[in-house]
Amino acid sequence: QVQLVESGGGLVQAGGSLRLSCAASGSIFSINAMGWYRQAPGKQRELVAAITSGGSTNYADSVKGRFTISRDNAKNTVYLQMNSLKPEDTAVYYCNARYGTIATILLGPTEYDYWGQGTQVTVSS
Numbered sequence: 001q002v003q004l005v006e007s008g009g010g011l012v013q014a015g016g017s018l019r020l021s022c023a024a025s026g027s028i029f030s031i032n033a034m035g036w037y038r039q040a041p042g043k044q045r046e047l048v049a050a051i052t053s054g055g056s057t058n059y060a061d062s063v064k065g066r067f068t069i070s071r072d073n074a075k076n077t078v079y080l081q082m083n084s085l086k087p088e089d090t091a092v093y094y095c096n097a098r099y100g101t102i103a104t105i106l107l108g109p110t111e112y113d114y115w116g117q118g119t120q121v122t123v124s125s
Helices: none
Strands: 002-007 010-013 018-026 033-039 046-052 057-059 067-072 077-082 091-098 119-124
Touching: 002 091, 018 033, 018 091, 018 119, 033 067, 033 077, 046 067, 046 077, 057 067
Parallel strands: 010 119
Antiparallel strands: 002 018, 018 077, 033 046, 033 091, 046 057, 067 077, 091 119
């Protein structure tokens, strides 16, 4: 089992920045990719950004140029730096961990994925 603990959500004005963190513990050997999904009220959960242990990344079109995903392999931690935030970025953000490549991540979550508890990000206009 892998445990994911998120931090860094909150309330920010449009144009502001937030940094999310997610620390993984437990059976780290079973995962090699981490990422962030988000779910807004009434909408499906969507992939925001993902990164593999080798450093390959993928971003949703809606966040390209504004969000940056990074990871510290020594700390088993992934970060999501969110700049130029917009009201439409408001959602619960979930940390995700799995074994896979960017290509398989884009196919969607599986029953073998691990999830954090979620952290609320609210962007006011």
